[in-house]
Every structure is written in C-alpha cells, then in structure tokens.
Amino acid sequence: MNKPQIAGNSPTLKKDDLIVITGAGGFIAGALTRYFHDQGFTRIRAIDKKPLPEWYQRVPDVESLSMDLSEKDHCIWACEGAVEVYNLAADMGGMGFIERFRIACLRSILINTHLLEAAYRAGVERYFYSSSACAYNTELQKDPQARALKESDAYPAMAERGYGWEKLLSEMFCQEYWAERGLKTFIARFHNVYGPYGTWDGGREKAPAAICRKVIEAKTADQHEIVIWSDGTQTRSFMYIDDCITGIDRIMHCDELIATPLNLGSNVLISINDLVSLVEEIGGVKLERQYDLGAPRGVAGRNSDNAMIKTVLNWEPSTPLREGLARVYAWIEQQYADRKAGRRTVTDHF
Numbered sequence: 382m383n384k385p386q387i388a389g390n391s392p393t394l395k396k397d398d399l400i401v402i403t404g405a406g407g408f409i410a411g412a413l414t415r416y417f418h419d420q421g422f423t424r425i426r427a428i429d430k431k432p433l434p435e436w437y438q439r440v441p442d443v444e445s446l447s448m449d450l451s452e453k454d455h456c457i458w459a460c461e462g463a464v465e466v467y468n469l470a471a472d473m474g475g476m477g478f479i480e481r482f483r484i485a486c487l488r489s490i491l492i493n494t495h496l497l498e499a500a501y502r503a504g505v506e507r508y509f510y511s512s513s514a515c516a517y518n519t520e521l522q523k524d525p526q527a528r529a530l531k532e533s534d535a536y537p538a539m540a541e542r543g544y545g546w547e548k549l550l551s552e553m554f555c556q557e558y559w560a561e562r563g564l565k566t567f568i569a570r571f572h573n574v575y576g577p578y579g580t581w582d583g584g585r586e587k588a589p590a591a592i593c594r595k596v597i598e599a600k601t602a603d604q605h606e607i608v609i610w611s612d613g614t615q616t617r618s619f620m621y622i623d624d625c626i627t628g629i630d631r632i633m634h635c636d637e638l639i640a641t642p643l644n645l646g647s648n649v650l651i652s653i654n655d656l657v658s659l660v661e662e663i664g665g666v667k668l669e670r671q672y673d674l675g676a677p678r679g680v681a682g683r684n685s686d687n688a689m690i691k692t693v694l695n696w697e698p699s700t701p702l703r704e705g706l707a708r709v710y711a712w713i714e715q716q717y718a719d720r721k722a723g724r725r726t727v728t729d730h731f
C-alpha cells in the first residue's frame with residue numbers, strides 16, 4: 382500500500398521549515414504541536430492569546446508566543462517565514478458555552494480572516510482551518526437517530542447560531558482564497574474531540590470530560606447522584622484526540638482535498654445516557670440520574686458520515702470509545718487529585 386501523505390513523508394516539506402500552529406495553548410493545537418515536535422520538526426511557532434503559564438501543554442524547543450490573533454498586525458507577524466499554517470484558534474467550548482456566548486464565537490471570524498490574508502501575503506504553501514460539525518444544517522439534526530451528516534449537508538445553510546455560522550463563513554474564505562488566489566487551503570469539520578489535556582472543568586468542557594468529572598466527583602464525595610443535561614437521549618459521536626491529529630496531518634497533505642471541507646470524526650453514535658453508563662462502568666460505580674431539563678442540549682442527534690474520508694484517504698478515526706474514555710477518565714482523576722492537593726491543573730474559566 383502507498384505510504385500516507387503526511388508531513389513526515391512529504392517530499393517538499395523540510396524538517397526545518399517553519400510550521401505555525403495557532404490556538405496552541407488549548408487542547409487540539411497543543412497536541413498537534415507535540416506531534417510535530419515528536420516527528421522531528423525543528424521550527425515550530427506555537428501561538429495562543431492565553432498567557433504562557435496557562436497553556437495546557439508547553440512543548441520544549443518550540444517558539445511559544447502569547448498573542449491575540451484577532452489583531453491583523455499579530456497575524457502578519459505570526460505568518461512571517463511560515464511554510465505551513467494550522468489555524469485552530471477560536472473562542473469555543475461545549476454546548477453550555479457556545480449557546481451562551483454567541484458574540485465571542487462569532488468574533489473568531491477575525492482570527493481566520495486576518496490569518497488567511499497574512500498567510501497568503503507571506504507566501505505560505507498550505508493553510509489548515511479547523512471547522513466544526515456545528516456548521517451543518519440544524520434542520521437535519523432534530524432526531525436522536527438522525528442520519529449521519531455528509532459534507533454536502535452544510536448547504537442549504539442553517540448552521541448553529543454564532544459558532545456554526547462563523548465556521549461556515551471561515552470555510553468559505555478558505556475556499557475563495559484557493560479559487561481566486563491559489564492558496565492551498567484545507568478544511569476539516571471536527572466532530573466532538575475528547576482526550577487528555579482538554580478542558581474538564583470551568584464551563585468550556587464538553588460532554589465526555591464533564592461526565593468523567595461528575596462521576597469522579599460523585600465517587601470522591603461518596604454521593605450517588607449525577608446531574609445530566611437535558612433528558613440524556615441526545616446523541617453524538619466522539620473522536621479520540623490521536624485520531625484527530627492523524628486526520629489533520631493527512632488532510633493537510635492531500636492535494637485532492639484542497640479547499641474541500643471534510644468530516645473528521647467518529648461515526649459511532651452514542652446517546653448521552655449510554656455515555657454516562659460507559660463512564661460509570663470505567664469508574665466502577667452506578668449513580669442515580671437526575672435530569673436538568675432546562676440545561677443546554679444542542680441538536681437532538683449528530684453523527685459523521687465517513688464515506689468521503691474513507692474514499693479519499695483510505696482511513697478514518699478508529700480508536701474505540703471505551704478505550705479512549707478510559708484514558709481520559711484516568712487523566713481527569715489525576716487532575717482532580719492534583720487540584721485537591723493544591724497543584725496546578727488544566728482548567729479554563731470564563
């Protein structure tokens with residue numbers, strides 16, 4: 382079989398070419414920075430607006446900068462000398478965050494708009510944009526058993542307010558920079574990503590981390606209750622972080638995918654109720670469930686149709702949910718213990 386087209390095998394990308402990664406103080410871009418560093422890339426510029434001590438991961442020998450990339454001048458500076466740019470900076474969080482802070486989500490449009498122009502002017506060869514399944518038409522997601530979303534389902538558009546529309550418009554910017562100016566852009570629509578070094582407390586966390594934390598809290602306090610947002614019938618698919626990173630690399634280095642939004646997610650659908658059962662099993666407890674029907678719910682059901690990624694890349698995310706969750710559970714348990722002991726942890730407050 383042919384070797385996958387990834388940065389490490391690229392005939393054109395050299396190990397000392399400058400790779401710029403934005404949002405690197407956060408979850409996914411932090412893991413991506415570590416990945417490229419471990420692959421032997423020697424010039425990585427990692428950027429986030431958070432002060433350096435608050436970054437989730439700090440990778441040694443990486444140029445780590447605290448800069449607000451909604452400012453045009455900072456984007457120009459960020460792209461200087463870059464060969465590849467990965468834009469993962471965005472104001473985002475789980476349902477509780479994106480339903481409440483729509484303006485903050487919309488304002489992320491400034492980041493991609495300035496960064497793309499700066500990348501083009503700097504002569505960058507490849508540009509990656511992290512879009513989201515929230516860009517899909519919400520009308521198609523009203524049933525927990527809704528059919529999986531394929532790439533063409535984004536139009537006619539009825540994205541999630543705030544966050545989803547920002548993603549859709551930024552995708553369009555990426556597509557037009559290719560069509561009009563020849564900048565090679567790559568767009569992945571992530572479906573819920575989870576893993577260690579992600580937000581697990583404070584308001585921006587997503588369902589897998591929140592549920593792990595709640596189960597750990599209940600166990601530690603010897604309380605046998607868990608509060609579940611909405612009625613727990615809502616369904617999603619969840620992709621482990623390692624699959625997400627592999628997918629980003631493969632998408633970015635596949636010329637067949639230039640300016641073509643592609644699903645990057647698991648296609649294994651699970652309800653929130655079943656996710657709770659799985660985490661209970663991992664934690665070795667059984668809790669009484671309370672349902673907060675006033676809490677944010679998001680769409681009723683969302684899954685990733687992986688036909689296109691399988692056809693083009695001959696690959697799809699495949700880490701079993703139970704395996705990935707067990708790793709996250711163990712990591713959050715350690716974080717929880719560290720916090721109790723007064724040690725620093727990965728949390729993000731708003």
Ligand code: NAD
Pocket residue numbers: 403404405406407408409410428429430431448449450451468469470471472473474492511512513514570571572573574575580587
């Ligand atoms: P994250 O919140 O952990 O990381 C995003 C980082 O961007 C944060 O550290 C934040 O400080 C930084 N940032 C925000 N505004 C900035 C600015 N103006 N200048 C510089 N940095 C700024 O989120 P994540 O889960 O790592 O998400 C990364 C990307 O993937 C985002 O674009 C997000 O929308 C997308 N995405 C994530 C998921 C998921 O499940 N985690 C799903 C779909 C899409």
